[in-house]
Amino acid sequence: MSFYTKKTWMLLPMVALLIVATLSLSIPAGNVYADGAKIGIQSEMGYQGKIKHEKWNPLKLTLTSDRDISGDVVVQIQNYNGFGYQTSYVQQVDLPKDTPKELVIGIPGAVLNKDNNQILFYEGSYTKGKQVPFATGKNYVQASPYQGALMAVLSNDPDTMNFMNVLNGKGSSVNVFPLKDANVPTDAMLLNGLDVIVMNNYASDTLSEPQQKAITDWVNGGGTLVLAGGAGYAKTAAPFADISPVAANGTATVNSLDELEKLGGKPLKLDGPFTISTAKAVEGAQIGIAADGQPLFASKAYGQGSVQYAAYDLAMEPVSSWAGHPDAWASVLRNNLPMMNSQNGMYYNSLMDNLNYVLEYFPSLKMPSFTLLLWMLIIYAVVVAPLLYYILKKADKREWAWFLIPIIAVIASASVYAVGSSDKTRELAHTINLIELNGQGDAVKSTASAFFTPRSGNYALEFGENTYLKTGQSRNSFGGTAENKSFVRVGQESTTLELRDMSQWSLAKVWVDHQGTEEMGRLAMDLKLDAKGGLNGKITNDTINDLTEVVLVVGGSAYKLGDIKKGEAAAIPQDPKQIIKFTGGDLSGMLYPYSQNDPKQRERDILSNYGYSKGMVNKDAYILGWSKDHLTNYTLKGAEVDSDQLNFWIQPVEMDWGLNGEINIPYGFLSPEISQVNSPMFGVYPHGVEMGQGSLIAEFPLISDGQVKYSELSIKGTKFNNNVTMEIWNSKKSEWEPVTDANNVHTINQNPEQYIVGNRIRFMITAKDQTNFMMPELSVKGEATQ
Structure with missing residues (x-):
């Protein structure tokens, strides 16, 4: 054995020990x-x-x-x-x-x-x-998102609301399940995944005060609470009396439920006297249908959510198993049950996720001036080439070029770096807030923010209490993505986000959700239609901020109101130049057209993404505006992070129909609401409805305030393509009637009351194959009777 071979064998144990030691040090x-x-x-x-x-x-x-x-x-x-x-x-x-x-x-x-x-x-x-x-046990979780509606039931009868399972088909999906007291969380955000909570003949005071508050906060943030029970209603609603649409005052019996029968569209025969709770609607509540002069259904908005009242025990026969019961409740909960496969174009990404790229339009981080860099390059070329050569030749020191040129190159490089990094030496943030006002003084605020890191390393950010965070992919200064690790700890007083292994000049994305609503004020409306159907009135800014570029969208038109300072008002413009009429498509491109410098790119992209996410169409009615005030702040080492903020404000429109004499509501002001879908593919977009083979049922809401005697109902947009047909529900005959008008308008002026059920007009659209179409529009004429 040679010397080298022996030496190698002698070194092997030492090398092995060194490798083991190195690996042990490298293991976290x-x-x-x-x-x-x-x-x-x-x-x-x-x-x-x-x-x-x-x-x-x-x-x-x-x-x-x-x-x-x-x-x-x-x-x-x-x-x-x-x-x-x-x-x-x-x-x-x-x-x-x-x-x-x-x-x-x-x-x-x-x-x-x-x-x-x-x-x-x-x-x-x-x-x-x-x-x-x-x-x-398993050290991982396995689950897939459910696309349909989740309905939790708190009731003495665990089978309450099981009749809703009849709606499950090719296009609709409802999952009804009993919820035990112990499983009701004390944190409203943990109820976030539920669409509806039903309390029926249930002693709700057995819930703890934190659980009751969590449910109330959940409604405030957008949930739907159903309170029912008939004779047991009082014990059901006791802890929620402040948000209930009615004040209960006893019970009564009825021998028929004619209006409920019309709503369900199927015969309903009671075996005998049927007990209902008696109640009086509170201020701000809307009565759905009545029985013997008593409200059978009522609703009231609370924050971003709503509370529904039912005057009977939902588990009581013969109504519980009545064939029309699912259709009746599909109508009652028409705005609260998401349609399966109806993710409004945004199933894979939420609205805030789709604003990910908008966060990269960082106002405080700007490219260095091209002109300045060009002059620096010219000066460098002049100094290094002819000027330096001339000076060294004149001094007869041309050999100095060997060290002077590198020195000048270093100085030039340092100068270019200083110019390019002048605004990148401190932590910065770019924050987008979506402020969804409910018209009552509160708002749900959703936040997306990009945090800029001037140096590599770890960063610990602190957010306010009751804050839930989700982080996104980091982007470095060279336009690429980088792996990052973030740790979120939700505490009683604050939520901490630790960003680990951040690279220099990178952006960390974070999405912020808050429990319930915040007091943000409202946009007060005084909107009326004249006898010719013209819109007039004013909008008053009663929010907490000055708003810019306020726009009222109603009746298929966008009215530019301009800037409205806090406490001031703006009249509805009558100048055609300030009114954009649109029949479909994306309004954002009309309000903020593309341009070379494109200063409104953020506004356009935010409105466009919001519209697609919410399934907004030209017949929706809302007010929008903008501000740049600091509405979401977080800290680093106790100091607030400097932040560029853009706030998008939006609020649904509430019309004052002015029920005094003649009523003339033109097309576009009464938008249809979809209650059922039976199709494997369905979506609502700004450009219309996309649907596979199947059908949908929708309803036009009529005027809910006061009493109106209608003389004419006119539906426009009834002529679809060859794949699509339309029918209207005749509640008097309890049957669907085909709409066959070839002129694209279906007018009813003979006994229009027979088509009204629960103060709504119901219609069905059926598609023979995958297709797209615009939803029809409704115009009504009549007279206020009180």
């Missing part, structure tokens, strides 16, 4: 398992395993340890199938020996499987502690 502390503790884990995601896409869903974990131990539970979610970025949701927990401990963590809804998420436990903390492997 978090991957070294602590000895001794054996922890078991069980998990339950969402409600009965169902979660909603881009909503906050509860993840309930049950942990059991064989010894006392404290630490951080980390739910780590890898986004986009393992590429790009990961978000970890952290919660501290104390585990007493052999005692099961439950904790609930809010998780944004997405496709979850063993390849894109894991649950970890760190003794002490995730920053310094050792990872303890789970001895039993």
Whole structure:
């Protein structure tokens, strides 16, 4: 054996030891398992395993340890199938020996499987502690978003509302399930994935005060609460009397429910006296239908949500199993049940996700002046070439060029860097706020923000209390994406976001959700139609900010109101130059046309994405405006991060129909609302409805205030393509009547009352094949009777 061979064999053990030592140093502390503790884990995601896409869903974990131990539970979610970025949701927990401990963590809804998420436990903390492997149970969550409606039921009868399952078909999907008292969270955000909560003949005072408050806050933020029970209504509604649409005052019996029968479209025969609760509607409530002079259904808006009242026990026969019951409640809940596959064009990404690229239009970060850089280049070329050569030749020191040229190059490079980085030396933020006003003084605020990092490293951002965060992919200064790791810890007083391993000059994206609503004021409206159907009146800015470029969209027209300062008003313009009439398409491009410099790119893209996300069409009515005030602030090391903010304000329109004498409401002011869809493909977009083979049922709401005697109902847009037909519901005959007008207008002036049920006009559109079309419009004439 040669010398080199012997030497090699002698060195092998030393090399092996060196490799082992190096690897041991490179392994993160978090991957070294602590000895001794054996922890078991069980998990339950969402409600009965169902979660909603881009909503906050509860993840309930049950942990059991064989010894006392404290630490951080980390739910780590890898986004986009393992590429790009990961978000970890952290919660501290104390585990007493052999005692099961439950904790609930809010998780944004997405496709979850063993390849894109894991649950970890760190003794002490995730920053310094050792990872303890789970001895039993799965260390990941598996779930897929549910596209239909989730309806939770609190009732003495667990089968209450099961009749809604009849609506399940090719296009609609409703999942009804009983909810136990213990599973009602105390955090409103964890109810975010539910569409409707039904309380029927239920002692709701058995819920704790935090649970009751969570439900109230959930309604305030956009949920729908149904209060019912007949003789048991009082015990159902007691904790929610302040938001109920009625004040109950006893019970009564009825022998028929004619209006409910019309609403359901099927014969309803009662076996005998049927008990209902008696009540008086409170201010601001709307009566749906009545029975013997008593409201059978009523509703009232509360914040961004609504509370529905039903005067009877929903589980009581013969109404519970009545064939028309599902259709009746589909009409009652027409605005509250999402249609399956009807994600308004945004199933894969939420509205805020689709604003991801808009966050990169960072006003404070600008490209250096091209002219300045050009002059610097010219000066450098002149100095390095002819000027330096002339000076050195004159001084007979041309050999100095060997060190002078590199020195000048370094100085020039440093100058260019200084110019290019002059605005990139401190932390900055670009924030977009969506302010959805409810017209009552409150608003739901949604926030997307990009945080700029001037240096590489870790950053800890602090947000206000009751804040839920989701992070997005980082983008570096060279236009590429970079992996980042973020840790979110929701505390009682604040929510902390730790951004780890951020690169220099990169943007970290964060989406911010808040519980309930905030006091933001409202846009007060005084809008009336004259006898010829012309719109006049004014809009008063009673919000907390001055607003710019305010636009009123109603009746298929956009009225430019200009800037309105806080406390001031603007009249509805009559100048045709200030009015944009549109029959379809994207309004954003009409309000903010494309241009070379494009100063309104952010506004156009925000409005366009909002319109597609919400399924807004030309017949929708709303007011929008803008401001740049600081409405969302977060801190770094106790100091507020400097932020460019753009705020989009929007509020639904409330018309004062002026019920005094003659009524003439032109096309476009009464928008149809879809209650049922039976189609495998369906979507509502600014350019119209896209639908596969199947049908939809929709209703035109009529004037809800006062009493009106209608003399004429006229539906325009009844002539579709050859694939589409339309029918109108005759409540007197309880049958569908075909609409065959070839002139695109269907006019009813003979006994129009027979087509009105529950103060609405119901119609059905059927498609023989995949197609698209614009929804019809309604015009009404009549006279106020009181």
